[in-house]
Amino acid sequence: MSLRGHLLVAEPTLDDPNFARTVVYLIEHSEGGALGLVLNRPGEVPVHEAVPSWAPYVDGVGMVFVGGPVSPEGAICLARCRSAGPQESLFEGTPEHEPTALFKPITTTIGAVDLHGDPSDAPGGITALRVFAGYAGWSGGQLELELESGGWYVIEAEDDDVFTDTPERLWRDVLRRQPGSLRSVAYFPRDPRWN
Structure with a gap:
């Protein structure tokens, strides 16, 4: 079963510095592998410096986020759209029936945007980037x-979750809204010796 469009929330004792206390949004998951973006690590570069033509579409936190340790010189953009349309694999070529190659749907409301394109070619209804x-x-x-x-x-x-204005609280917030014992994980101390 594909976990595309789901969150991976780091278990509290995961000590890899790239992923400790992270929330990762999976934008692709298949037998060939998985690709995700860390949602709760805003970086230090403002979007208006990195991709100025797209900066007006950014809502909330205006920084480029650290999406993960692979290819940090490359950029991936997610957008929320009123209706993104049918899901297509990001690993495959652009299908002929897709309305625009600039926007590739991941879920019915979220998709990946090609930052090399012209923002005026983006589908209507983008509400966050x-x-x-x-x-x-x-x-x-x-x-x-x-x-x-x-x-x-x-x-x-x-x-x-993808477009939160409070990324520093996302790990805890996502766990706190879960039912049962998983909710209590949100209060797990950073250092287990504090328990």
């Missing part, structure tokens, strides 16, 4: 092994 430098990537089967070992919680994503 977020730019990420780098991404998190897993080869085929790698993410499944990490899930089996308990390194991540898989959680349904909400659009507001």
Whole structure:
């Protein structure tokens, strides 16, 4: 089953500095691998410096986020649209029936935007935009092994998770809204010795 459009929330004892206390939004997941973006690490470069033509579409936090450790010199952009349309694989070529190659739907309301394109060619109804430098990537089967070992919680994503104005609280906020014992994980101390 594909986890595309879901969140990976780091288990509190995950100590890899690239992923400790992160929330990752999966934009692709198949047998060939997975690709995601860290949602809760705003960087230090303003969007208006990195991609000035797209800056007017950014709502909320106006910084380029650190999307992950892979290809940090590259940028991926997510946009919220009133209706993104049918989901298409980001790993495949542009299908002929897709309305625009500038926007590739991930869910019915969120898609990836080609930052090399002209913003005036973007589909109507874009209500938010977020730019990420780098991404998190897993080869085929790698993410499944990490899930089996308990390194991540898989959680349904909400659009507001992707475009939150308070990324520093996202890890805790996502866990706090979960039912049962998973909610208590939100209060797990950063240093287990404090427990």
